Amino acid sequence: MRKFFNFLKNLLVLTCLIGVAWTYQDQIKDVAADWGSKLAGCLPDSLSTADLAEKTISENSKSTIKNTTGYTWPKKTATVYIDLKRSSQVDLYNATINAMAAWNQTGAFRFKQASSKKKAQIVVVSAYKSDGAAGLTTYKYSSRNRRLYSAKVSLNTYYLDSSYYNYSQARIVNTVEHELGHAIGLDHRNGVTVMYPTGSLYTIQPKDIALVKKIYKGKKF
Numbered sequence: 001m002r003k004f005f006n007f008l009k010n011l012l013v014l015t016c017l018i019g020v021a022w023t024y025q026d027q028i029k030d031v032a033a034d035w036g037s038k039l040a041g042c043l044p045d046s047l048s049t050a051d052l053a054e055k056t057i058s059e060n061s062k063s064t065i066k067n068t069t070g071y072t073w074p075k076k077t078a079t080v081y082i083d084l085k086r087s088s089q090v091d092l093y094n095a096t097i098n099a100m101a102a103w104n105q106t107g108a109f110r111f112k113q114a115s116s117k118k119k120a121q122i123v124v125v126s127a128y129k130s131d132g133a134a135g136l137t138t139y140k141y142s143s144r145n146r147r148l149y150s151a152k153v154s155l156n157t158y159y160l161d162s163s164y165y166n167y168s169q170a171r172i173v174n175t176v177e178h179e180l181g182h183a184i185g186l187d188h189r190n191g192v193t194v195m196y197p198t199g200s201l202y203t204i205q206p207k208d209i210a211l212v213k214k215i216y217k218g219k220k221f
Helices: 002-023 025-042 090-106 169-183 206-215
Strands: 052-058 077-082 110-113 122-127 135-142 147-156
Touching: 077 090, 090 110, 090 147, 090 169, 090 206, 122 169, 135 169, 147 169
Parallel strands: 077 110, 077 122, 122 147
Antiparallel strands: 052 135, 135 147
């Protein structure tokens, strides 16, 4: 007899739950969608590899002018791990810190320094190659949602540390600003712009700030 009453009690509770779910189905859908988007933003790259592609943009004279890559981060902020030795690569390290600060001062995008690679969306490394590029950026993206998932900025000491190529500290900073621009969705542009394909002659310009604000319009920090 007790089992029968327990069965009726459980059936009554289940009926009530179904009634509540039916009454508030729209609200439940909204909450589920909201949490789904939040969880998607937290998914590591390893869980989305089937949907990701990779592209590399290098700083050279043969670059195609596209202005933007068409891909952005879910928010107008990204974490950066500087994988450079502060003792032997102090110029590159300081240039990266200064380039991040320069972008942050624009108010268009914010970079935050991460304490480890695992916590970073963007990683800055060094390379030594005679490939014609002082810097290059490789980024992973999803063509399905037009979203960036990770990026690696490579600074080439073959050129940046060579007196022959005459890269002053200011030009090294410009190079990092340029590569960070790629890491947040900018491609090469013509004219006076930090995204000019070669030379690292220009720092961040008003037109660069305006373009970043445009592609991240509506996104929060």
